[in-house]
Amino acid sequence: MKEFMMIFRMAPMPNFQPAPEQMQESIKQWQDWIGGIAAQGKFGSTNQLGFTGKTLKADGAVTDGPYAEVKEIVGGYIIVKANDIDDALALAKGCPILYMGGHVEVRDIMQINP
Amino acid sequence: MLSRNDELIPHLFRTEFRKIVSVLANVFGLQHIEVAEDITSDTFLLAAETWGKKGIPENPTAWLCTVAKNKTKDYLKRNQIFQQKVTTALQRTTEQLTEMEIDLTPENIMDSQLQMMFALCHPSIPVESQIGLSLRILCGFGIDEIADAFLSNKETINKRLFRAKEKLREENVSMDFPTEVELEKRLYAVVTTLYLLFNEGYYSASQNTSLRKDLCLEALRLTYLLTAHKTTNQPFVNALIALMCFHSSRFEARINAEGELILYEEQDRSLWNKELIEKGEEYLNRSATGERITKFHLEAAIAYWHTQTENHHEKWSNILQLYNQLLQLEYSPAAALNRTYALAKANGYANAINEALKLKLENNHLYFSLLGELYKEVNPTKAAEYFSIAIKKAKTEKDKLLLQRKMNECK
Incomplete structure (x- = not known):
């Protein structure tokens, strides 16, 4: 099986302050989805990204936050094992980001052998 | 007197054998572990004979230690070749070795x-x-x-x-x-x-x-030994003790007089051992330190929720989340199947059936047994079909009988 990365993207919501129960519920939804992938033995690793960030430009300029010039931000990623891109895409079904107005980008991971 | 011996000696054997054999192997070096084993076995043989005739000494452990010590010295005197090997290895003279006190503190x-x-x-x-x-x-x-x-x-x-x-x-x-x-x-x-x-x-x-x-009890005793030493008393060791206590609490309830397994849902809960459940909780709390969450922590927490009888939804919802974490840490078919069962209990059967069909564990009879279980309410005919595949795949008669019973319930 090959490795694929799913990148979760959505429009930034800097003012969104979820209630603790909403947070809990959201964590459960994510964990149930990831757990379903792991139950198939196809889980690699995952990380959720936070809300602080800085962007470095080629001229050395640094801007605050990932929001400045983009319409959407990366909220996190998961690495999964799948036979091919379609297999990986099937795993993306049910991803909670899809119910939050976002989308999942599925990419193959290149093996670089130095 | 004999009947007391019959009970006491196997019990002492379990707890004292490892002490004597370990101390002796420490003296001889692990290379000569068989000698340590032989001397220890001889000691217990002598105990069985002597105590049968003269009764049990006041302090059986001390008796066993003294005899083991003497037998070791005899062995060293008698067995020149072995003596040379060990003396060379330990860089001690023959005299030093025969005079040596064996430390039984x-x-x-x-x-x-x-x-x-x-x-x-x-x-x-x-x-x-x-x-x-x-x-x-x-x-x-x-x-x-x-x-x-x-x-x-x-x-x-x-x-x-x-x-x-x-x-x-x-x-x-x-x-x-x-x-x-x-x-x-x-x-x-x-x-x-x-x-x-x-x-x-x-x-x-x-x-x-x-x-x-006995096997379970011994595993528990040995794990407990690890908590006695500061360096080995790690959180995950405590988590394993908690896990063992929670599982053991159902010992009387999970096997009937004929030695047959009684399924969790059908167990008489008054037979669950409350003392062991409390012990488990104590060790689970002790395990909740440090940075690292191991599979022992997660399995202990799952086992904890299984000891709870109240609040059905909270219980299964927690079990599901723990299985989600466990599978991310380490995949196993058993955890995948159990996770899907918990999913049915927490989020409904339709959802779980959907997920179960993705597991693709066709070589495992428990996979078909799970599918049968999930379809039981919504489609009994289909459930019966799955149970019948499970029966064909099951390896032991006991499993086949259990599945047959499940299949019969679907009609």
Whole structure:
């Protein structure tokens, strides 16, 4: 099986302050989805990204936050094992980001052998 | 008197064998573990004879230690070749060795047992050999008992243990305590072996119920030993004790008088051992320190929720989340199946059926049994079909009977 990365993207919501129960519920939804992938033995690793960030430009300029010039931000990623891109895409079904107005980008991971 | 002996000697054998054999092996070096075993066995043989005639001494442990000490000295005097080997290895003169006091203080007994655990669970030998050796040396089990537990025969077990000891010699494994750098890894290996030893007793297909209980109890005792030492009293060791306590609490409820397994949902909950559940909770709390969440933590927490009878939804919702985490840490077919069952209980059967069909564990009879279970309410005909596939795939008569009963309930 090959490795694929799913990148979760959505429009930034800097003012969104979820209630603790909403947070809990959201964590459960994510964990149930990831757990379903792991139950198939196809889980690699995952990380959720936070809300602080800085962007470095080629001229050395640094801007605050990932929001400045983009319409959407990366909220996190998961690495999964799948036979091919379609297999990986099937795993993306049910991803909670899809119910939050976002989308999942599925990419193959290149093996670089130095 | 004899009947008291019959009970006392096997009990002492379980707890004292490892002490004496470990202390002696520490003196001779692990290379000569058989000599330590022989002397220890001889000591117990003499105990059985003497106590049968004269009654049990006031302090049986001290008696056993003294006899073992004398037997060791006799052995060294008699056996010149062995003496030379050991004296060379230990760089001691023959005189020093025969005069040597064998340290039987509680501290040395405790340290030697721990050192022996690390030596026998050395990663250079296969896990099933580690379990076999642990049963023999650390739990004082007879070869026939080990054979019974593994559903094997004496010859196979003897060969396996012999080969394992050879390997330990080849690899030059010593009784030395692991270095600080190695400790966590080696301790994890020891704990994994104890976990498997417990499972061997808990899930074994052996019909011998009391032997299976003994296996679990011994695994618990050995894990408990690890908590006595500061360096080995790690959070995940405590988590394993919690797990063992929670599982053991259902011992009386999960097996009937005929030795048949009673499923969790059908158990008489008044038979669950409250004392063990409380002990488990105590150790689960102790395990909740440090940075690292291990599979022992997660499995202990799952087992904790299984001891709860109230609040159905909260219980299964928590179990599901714990299985989600466990599978991310380490995939196993059993965890995948159990996770899907928890999913049905927490989020509904339709959802779980959908997820179950993705598991693709067609070689596992429990997979079809799970599908049967999930379809039971929504589509009994389909459920019966799945149970019938499970029956064909099941390996033991006991499993087949249980599944047959489930299938009959679908009509």
